[in-house]
Every structure is written in C-alpha cells, then in structure tokens.
Amino acid sequence: MKKSIYYSLLMSAMMSVAAAEETRQVDKHEHGVGELNIAVEGSAINLEFMIPGADIVGFEYEAKSDSDIALVNTALSKFQDFENIFTLSSSGNCNLVDAEIEINQGDDHEDEHDHEDEHDHEDEHEHEDEHDHEDEHDHDEHEEEAHNEFVAHYSFTCGNVKEIDRIDFPYFTTFPNSGELEIQFVSEVGSTSFEVEGDKPFIDLKGKI
Ligand SMILES: [Zn+2]
Incomplete structure (x- = not known):
C-alpha cells in the first residue's frame, strides 16, 4: 500500500514536469462522456x-452546501461498492484486491483566461467602451466555471481471467445523469475500444482476453 502511494506521487511529480499539458485534462473533458481504461495483465x-x-x-464546483456535500458523499459511497458501477462475469472468479476513489478538482483556469484576455485586447481596438463592459462580464462567468472528475480505480486478481466474457455496467442506472462511457480495453490479445450507453450497458469480451 505504502509502495503504491509513493509510486503514484512519483508518477504525478514526473507528469507535471514532463507534460504539464496533461494536468489540464480535467478542464478538457466532455460532459456526458466518461472514460474507462481496462487492462488485463x-x-x-x-x-x-x-x-x-x-x-x-x-x-462540478466544490461542494459547500450541506445538500451538495451529501450528494458527493452519496456518490463516493456508491463507487466504494464496485457492483454499483460494473460487474465482471462470475466465471472469471475475480476478487477485488484494491480500490481507490477520489475527486480530481480542476483548478487550472489561468491559461484559459490568458487566452481570453488576448482576444479581449483585439476587441478593444475596434470598439473600446462597449466591449470592455461585456468582457468584464464574460470574465466573471468564467471564473465561476469549475470542472472536476470522479476517478475510481479497481484492481482484481482472477482465478480464470480468460473466462471473463462480459462486463456489465449498472453505472448507468446508479447515476441517472450519466452519458456514455468511452472504453479503452487492452489485454495480451490486443487493444479494443468500445462506446457504451445505457440502452446496451455491457461489453462483450469473448476472444478479447
Ligand atoms: Zn466539466
């Protein structure tokens, strides 16, 4: 456990040095699209x-009112029991060995503002007074805009991993606001991607593990 915490700290430190762009992903996500990476090894x-x-x-703003905090805590507790989110076919005989659930709060809006300010500047040249006023307004709205993500990681070891032929996603009924899931799947057989929605909430893995 300690080792994995150390490792993820090291990883995030490396990421922020090597690829600062990556840390802005939270701001780039698309509402209605959840991402899921599945790896079989x-x-x-x-x-x-x-x-x-x-x-x-x-x-996606930081929950401050009692009712918002309650919503977030309820959601986190639903993630704690993975069977609210997904189920693996029982023939794989898999046991959960590790789960981590957290919220990544995006706070990297400065660059966006820089970009907007450049545009503001161009506008000012054309119609100074009118635009100044509108721009202030835009600026305020953007400052209230926040993005965050629920990040949940589950690890299993399986008695017969090749017998997993299907993963179901009760996720869609657990969270009625959910949109689609974009899934990247990788195993020794190869990699595949899936787009899953609530009307067909499962993936077929026959021949893919
Ligand atoms: Zn967002």
Whole structure:
C-alpha cells in the first residue's frame, strides 16, 4: 500500500514536469462522456474510471452546501461498492484486491483566461467602451466555471481471467445523469475500444482476453 502511494506521487511529480499539458485534462473533458481504461495483465484486471462530476452529481464546483456535500458523499459511497458501477462475469472468479476513489478538482483556469484576455485586447481596438463592459462580464462567468472528475480505480486478481466474457455496467442506472462511457480495453490479445450507453450497458469480451 505504502509502495503504491509513493509510486503514484512519483508518477504525478514526473507528469507535471514532463507534460504539464496533461494536468489540464480535467478542464478538457466532455460532459456526458466518461472514460474507462481496462487492462488485463496476467491474472489481473484493472479498471480506471474518469467521469465528469456533471455526469455523477450534476455539478462540478466544490461542494459547500450541506445538500451538495451529501450528494458527493452519496456518490463516493456508491463507487466504494464496485457492483454499483460494473460487474465482471462470475466465471472469471475475480476478487477485488484494491480500490481507490477520489475527486480530481480542476483548478487550472489561468491559461484559459490568458487566452481570453488576448482576444479581449483585439476587441478593444475596434470598439473600446462597449466591449470592455461585456468582457468584464464574460470574465466573471468564467471564473465561476469549475470542472472536476470522479476517478475510481479497481484492481482484481482472477482465478480464470480468460473466462471473463462480459462486463456489465449498472453505472448507468446508479447515476441517472450519466452519458456514455468511452472504453479503452487492452489485454495480451490486443487493444479494443468500445462506446457504451445505457440502452446496451455491457461489453462483450469473448476472444478479447
Ligand atoms: Zn466539466
């Protein structure tokens, strides 16, 4: 456990140095689209969900009111029991060995503002007074805009990982605000992607593990 925490800290430190662009992903996500990475390696299967807060609780600002905090806590507790989110076919005989659920709060809006300010400047040249007023307004609205994501990581070891032929997603009924899930799947057989929605909430993995 300690080792994995150390490792993820190291990883995030490396990421922020090597690829600062990556840290802005939270601001780039698309509401209504959750991402899921699934990796099968040896007898292990790992699932990592990255879902916009809008799809889970309907907002992405930092919860401050009692009712918003309650919504977030309820959502987190639903993620704690993975069977609210997904189920693996029982023939795989898989046991959960690790789960981590967290909220990534995006706070990297400065660059966006810089960009907007450049445009403001151009506008000023044309119609100074009118635009100044509108721009101030835009600016305020953007400052209230926030994005966050629920990030949930589950690791299993399986008695017969190749027998997993299907993953179902009760996620769609657990969270009625949810949109689609874009899934990247990788195993020793190869990689595949899926787009899953609530009207057909499962993926077929026959021949893919
Ligand atoms: Zn968002």
